Amino acid sequence: MSTPTLSEIPPGVVTLEDHARHASQVLDSNAWAYFSGGAADEISLHDNRQAWDRLHIHPRVLRSMAGASTAVELLGRPLAHPILLAPVAFQRMAHPEGELAMAYAAAAQSAGVVLSTQASQPLEAVAQAMLDSPYRGPLWFQLYIQHDRAFTRELVQRAEAAGYEALVLTVDAPTSGARDRERRAGFRLPPGVSAVNLAGLAPPARAPLAPGQSALFDGLLAHTPTWADVEWLQSITRLPVLLKGILHPDDARLAQQLGVAALVVSNHGGRTLDTVPATATVLPRIAQAVPGMPLLVDGGIRRGTDVLKAMALGASAVLVGRPYIYGLANAGAMGVAHVLRLLRDELEIAMALTGCAQLRDFPPGLVEMRA
Ligand SMILES: Cc1cc2nc3c(=O)[nH]c(=O)nc-3n(C[C@H](O)[C@H](O)[C@H](O)COP(=O)(O)O)c2cc1C
DSSP: OOOOOOOOOOTTOOSHHHHHHHHHHHSOHHHHHHHHOOSTTOHHHHHHHHHHHHEEEOOOOSOOOTTOOOOEEETTEEESSSEEEOOOSOGGGTOTTHHHHHHHHHHHTTOEEEEOTTOSSOHHHHHHHHHTOTTOOOEEEEEOOOSOHHHHHHHHHHHHHHTOOEEEEEOSOSSOOOOHHHHHTTOOOOTTOOOGGGTTOOOOOOOOOOTTOOTTTTTGGGGOOOHHHHHHHHHHOSSOEEEEEEOOHHHHHHHHHTTOSEEEEOOGGGTSSTTOOOHHHHHHHHHHHSTTSOEEEESSOOSHHHHHHHHHTTOSEEEEOHHHHHHHHHHHHHHHHHHHHHHHHHHHHHHHHHTOSSSSSOOTTSEEEOO
């Protein structure tokens, strides 16, 4: 197994936004449109970020910080900190080592990894890059249920055999959003980058469309998963199943009734349906709807204070997407590790300055929407 190439962190890059700015110079316009863009007018993409900023922190002083720690527990497993890397497809477009570099960095920084179904490196190799590390975080596989359910079952079996510890079923993307920025840029996957774990999947058999028929409604959506498929997935795997892309409290309750292990409150980083609310706004509503259910949240998390806010609003852990891709583009595995370290350092500072020694039992009113 090859070890990652080590590159320098570019001078002056000291925040996640610095990584984004630098990556915008490093990535070509095709890759930049893919990684940075959102759906349609990108309202939700921007709202995700701004909603964290709109939350005020009301710090407490003179509280003991003895024994302070970022440690949390998630699905019965202790974690050194609550930051996981969100599933992001086609990472070899950002760096030749792609998901392998991501996994090495996550293992070095004790962060969890959720590998995308559309990864551009074999899922087994990514698992190997992480599994030997004694300090690693959780290793999960993100699943898109494919039109061919037999193929999907084999994919699940491969993930189980490779050592993945949970399945994260993404439910908010039965089709791609209207990715106008990508279309304007004429986005294409570059040669040599593909969803290697879906190799061998035949395209769905489709009758030619008659005039007036819809490619979406009369073609693609015939095979999209439903709640029955969540039960089917639970029946074919021994792994815990999480749902990613929950925004409605009623869907959270349905998931809880089915015994889903945890939910990811997510709007896919603003890439699917535009004008859905920011996840920072939705999180407290979901937490109220399904008390006791572990919740993760993603979308626009760029600062340690955002992580603290998410935890205070009821999250058990958070995921970051684009920022680590920018780190990957800027400096490979080292860049991803740097993004994780920056976020964790900022989280520790935020805890110290709010008098929160642990990421639980937060003082009441710590985080409130600005008046
Ligand atoms: C370029 C890109 C590709 C993504 N690919 C996937 C994917 O394959 N599966 C998935 O569940 N989510 C995917 N996501 C969504 C992320 O998992 C995550 O929800 C989102 O990026 C979080 O927002 P953030 O980028 O603002 O941190 C993708 C996001 C981006 C930006």
